[in-house]
Amino acid sequence: MGGVKDGTFELVGVAAGYDGALVLRGFSLRISPGEVVVVAGGDGGGKTTLARVAAGFMRPSGGRVVFGRRDLTGRPTHRFTRSGIVLGSPELINGRLTVLDNLLLAARYGAGVSGSAAARLVASALERFPALAPRTRQMAASLSSGQKVMLGIARALCAAPRLLILDEPAIGLAPDTLARVAEVLKDTAAAGRAALITDTDAGRWGYPAVRLEGRG
Numbered sequence: 286m287g288g289v290k291d292g293t294f295e296l297v298g299v300a301a302g303y304d305g306a307l308v309l310r311g312f313s314l315r316i317s318p319g320e321v322v323v324v325a326g327g328d329g330g331g332k333t334t335l336a337r338v339a340a341g342f343m344r345p346s347g348g349r350v351v352f353g354r355r356d357l358t359g360r361p362t363h364r365f366t367r368s369g370i371v372l373g374s375p376e377l378i379n380g381r382l383t384v385l386d387n388l389l390l391a392a393r394y395g396a397g398v399s400g401s402a403a404a405r406l407v408a409s410a411l412e413r414f415p416a417l418a419p420r421t422r423q424m425a426a427s428l429s430s431g432q433k434v435m436l437g438i439a440r441a442l443c444a445a446p447r448l449l450i451l452d453e454p455a456i457g458l459a460p461d462t463l464a465r466v467a468e469v470l471k472d473t474a475a476a477g478r479a480a481l482i483t484d485t486d487a488g489r490w491g492y493p494a495v496r497l498e499g500r501g
Contacts, residue, residue: 291353292318294339294370294448294479300347301331301338308334311348314481314495316448321470321480325487326497332483335497336452339481340372341365352448366395369447373454375433377440380426384417384436387425388443395444403443410439413469414462430457438466449473449480455489 294316302308308331316322326332337343338350341362349358352368378387388410392403411418414435420428425436434457441449454466467490473480487494 292447292477292479293353294481295351296335296339296348297351298348299335299338299345299350301334301343301345303334307346309338309345309497312497313348316479316481318447318477318479319474321474321482321490321492323482323484323487323490323492323494324497325484325494327485330497332485332497333452336372336374336450336481336483339448340370340450342372363394366444367397369445370450371395371441371444371446371448372450372452373438373441374452375430375437378425378433378436380424382425383422384425384428385421387436387440388421391440391443392445395441395446398445406443406445410442413442413465414439416462431459431462434458435462438469442469446473447478449478451480451482453483453485455484455486 296312296314299312300307300310324332324335334343338345341357341360344359349356352370355368357365357368388407389403392406393399396406416432417435417439428436434454438451438454455463470480482490487496
């Protein structure tokens with residue numbers, strides 16, 4: 286891995302699938318700090334599989350997942366998170382907890398902070414998505430689908446990601462909230478961090494795109 290600067294994320298010849306059927310075959314991707322990359326494709330084209338492999342929720346059947354000079358292939362999900370690779374997804378919300386507790390847990394176990402440092406991360410995330418602010422004491426399971434998408438992203442931000450991964454974040458969001466997500470991506474890149482987005486629309490976000498069609 287000589288020459289690859291710290292913080293560069295790589296998928297190297299990744300293969301992955303379900304029940305013996307490959308969805309990804311030999312897929313490679315590199316994202317450097319300060320970059321936002323969109324992986325686009327149709328339904329069933331492997332976008333969610335890619336996001337899950339990149340975030341450590343799914344072990345590839347072939348290839349490598351590398352962050353900086355560290356090979357994370359096959360490592361537990363918490364090792365990805367502690368390395369700074371964080372998936373923002375409503376599927377990761379704990380519905381039995383309040384909105385606030387979801388955010389505080391992300392700060393503790395993702396960013397490794399508590400107390401005032403965690404409170405600052407939570408305040409910053411709620412500033413990004415003010416619709417969640419009056420709902421901090423509400424149980425996460427009772428949120429609307431769009432609010433759960435917002436909470437999934439806010440939760441990821443509280444983990445202080447070095448690589449933020451969003452799997453089809455446009456689904457269920459109103460245009461004004463989409464604009465807030467776009468602002469998060471812009472600021473992520475400006476801060477020297479990276480982001481990986483999956484979407485059916487390659488041009489929605491205005492960043493370089495890689496298409497999955499034809500890759501299996």
